[in-house]
Amino acid sequence: MRQRRVKNLETKYEEYEDILIRDPSDMRGRWSERSGGCPVYVEIGCGKGRFISELAAREPGHFFVAIEGNMSVMLRAMEKIREKGLRNVVFTPEFAEDLSEWFADGEVQGIFLNFSDPLPKNYWYRRRLTYRNRLLSYFRVLAEDGTVTFKTDNTGLFEWSLQEIMAADLKVLEITRDLHAEAMSIEDPEERAAFNIETEYEAKFTGLGEKIKRVVIGRKDGKGAGNMNTSIAAFNGRNIRSSIADSLTDALKADEDCKSETVRQLFGEDHPKSFTEMIMAPGKTEAVRLVISGYSCPCDRVLMSSAHDPVYDLIAEDLGRSAECFSLTDEKGEPDLADIGYRIGKLLRNQQHLTIIYDASACAAENGPEAQEILREICRVLNAADPGKKIAFLTVIDDCDAAEMARSGGIHPLDGLRSNVLPLITGSLPDACQAGRPGAFVMCLAYSPETADEFVRVSAFSAAASWTIRKTGHNFE
Ligand code: SAH
Numbered sequence: 001m002r003q004r005r006v007k008n009l010e011t012k013y014e015e016y017e018d019i020l021i022r023d024p025s026d027m028r029g030r031w032s033e034r035s036g037g038c039p040v041y042v043e044i045g046c047g048k049g050r051f052i053s054e055l056a057a058r059e060p061g062h063f064f065v066a067i068e069g070n071m072s073v074m075l076r077a078m079e080k081i082r083e084k085g086l087r088n089v090v091f092t093p094e095f096a097e098d099l100s101e102w103f104a105d106g107e108v109q110g111i112f113l114n115f116s117d118p119l120p121k122n123y124w125y126r127r128r129l130t131y132r133n134r135l136l137s138y139f140r141v142l143a144e145d146g147t148v149t150f151k152t153d154n155t156g157l158f159e160w161s162l163q164e165i166m167a168a169d170l171k172v173l174e175i176t177r178d179l180h181a182e183a184m185s186i187e188d189p190e191e192r193a194a195f196n197i198e199t200e201y202e203a204k205f206t207g208l209g210e211k212i213k214r215v216v217i218g219r220k221d222g223k224g225a226g227n228m229n230t231s232i233a234a235f236n237g238r239n240i241r242s243s244i245a246d247s248l249t250d251a252l253k254a255d256e257d258c259k260s261e262t263v264r265q266l267f268g269e270d271h272p273k274s275f276t277e278m279i280m281a282p283g284k285t286e287a288v289r290l291v292i293s294g295y296s297c298p299c300d301r302v303l304m305s306s307a308h309d310p311v312y313d314l315i316a317e318d319l320g321r322s323a324e325c326f327s328l329t330d331e332k333g334e335p336d337l338a339d340i341g342y343r344i345g346k347l348l349r350n351q352q353h354l355t356i357i358y359d360a361s362a363c364a365a366e367n368g369p370e371a372q373e374i375l376r377e378i379c380r381v382l383n384a385a386d387p388g389k390k391i392a393f394l395t396v397i398d399d400c401d402a403a404e405m406a407r408s409g410g411i412h413p414l415d416g417l418r419s420n421v422l423p424l425i426t427g428s429l430p431d432a433c434q435a436g437r438p439g440a441f442v443m444c445l446a447y448s449p450e451t452a453d454e455f456v457r458v459s460a461f462s463a464a465a466s467w468t469i470r471k472t473g474h475n476f477e
Contacts, residue, residue: 044111046114051199056086066089067091069094099137106142107143130161152212179214252460262430263276280437296353305358308359357394375410392421
């Protein structure tokens with residue numbers, strides 16, 4: 001969204017050509033030429049420039065790029081820099097989108113977001129500057145130890161942003177919900193002044209009695225940006241300390257006999273070509289919880305078939321997600337295949353991760369053999385979906401009809417979906433396996449062995465936090 005360029009504004013801008021970078025993509029990979037080798041910092045939405053002008057004066061050895069989409073407020077910021085005679089700030093009159101178009105990997109040392117627009121309507125959330133994809137894009141251009149500092153008076157935006165930081169698997173390095181009180185507690189005046197530079201909005205909202213919140217965000221130790229690309233899980237497969245991970249995964253994983261019996265029940269004699277792993281769960285409800293918590297992000301919508309166990313809604317709500325349903329039948333009572341594509345498309349436009357729960361047992365009870373047609377359609381849509389999105393697709397089979405569906409080959413479309421889709425099946429353990437074991441299984445049909453391993457790790461993480469697992473054979477207590 002570009003601000004309309006008012007003519008006399010352009011004339012005024014002519015005076016500032018020396019500090020304007022109108023086409024920052026031209027500078028990509030070459031910023032150090034302009035900064036004279038000094039580390040580069042970026043402020044997105046500098047407004048009238050009080051913050052950037054004070055910071056630049058205080059840090060002559062740093063170089064600053066101020067980005068602001070509103071050209072008339074940016075004019076005020078440029079005036080300030082001129083008045084102070086600063087030579088370490090340049091301006092880009094644009095609304096920033098993907099910073100990696102303007103900066104090469106690692107070229108930026110720090111990013112400041114001060115009083116970014118809260119965009120309160122829910123459907124605007126992807127445009128917020130602290131939306132998870134934006135955060136990840138910042139870390140593509142940030143140096144290894146680079147940070148994003150975000151300051152706001154808006155409590156809702158702040159708390160929402162913390163969830164986004166978690167969803168992007170980044171780390172909170174510093175956090176305060178009352179920045180000014182914290183500043184006051186610093187005795188040394190110089191240190192106190194350096195602790196916070198007030199912005200124009202900050203002065204205004206503090207005057208109105210609002211508390212200022214600030215968070216400094218960094219990478220988790222030893223992690224580069226972009227490793228989310230190889231992971232389907234919403235938290236990068238969660239790094240569980242290996243001391244506990246090994247015993248947990250051992251306790252959760254099904255033994256080979258039990259796994260091969262379950263595979264045989266589901267697929268008959270043709271072995272699936274995907275990489276299978278299988279874990280035990282106390283029941284299918286716990287399996288659903290585990291999949292939602294591992295493969296969707298806080299605030300995401302989880303897509304469920306309209307016929308489903310109502311407990312799934314509670315689970316979604318409890319985990320801070322919400323549920324959306326696709327309808328199974330149209331007005332004529334025919335399977336409503338169009339709605340599946342529509343819902344999946346809509347949710348994938350809005351979120352990076354999508355968990356789909358198809359309660360085939362509930363559907364089979366209602367729709368009989370059409371349950372298979374629905375499964376095929378979901379697989380077809382998923383294979384055509386944006387490959388950059390991460391999708392976990394859980395099919396719940398539990399009663400006789402669903403088991404019949406499995407036996408008749410109905411489950412086969414799940415085998416061999418694309419690499420960004422993780423098909424999962426949960427159901428009761430086959431009769432032959434039940435003695436001494438928990439009631440349910442979750443099996444993945446992963447594209448790669450890494451995704452299958454990740455499934456076990458993610459499951460162990462969620463399970464450890466909610467069930468008591470004791471390694472005595474395969475028992476849960
Ligand atoms: N940082 C200033 C202004 C805050 S208001 C202060 O604290 O006083 C938020 C500012 O961000 C507005 O001026 C708006 O034009 C700008 N802005 C919002 N989205 C932007 C984007 N994507 N790129 C550049 N500027 C943006």
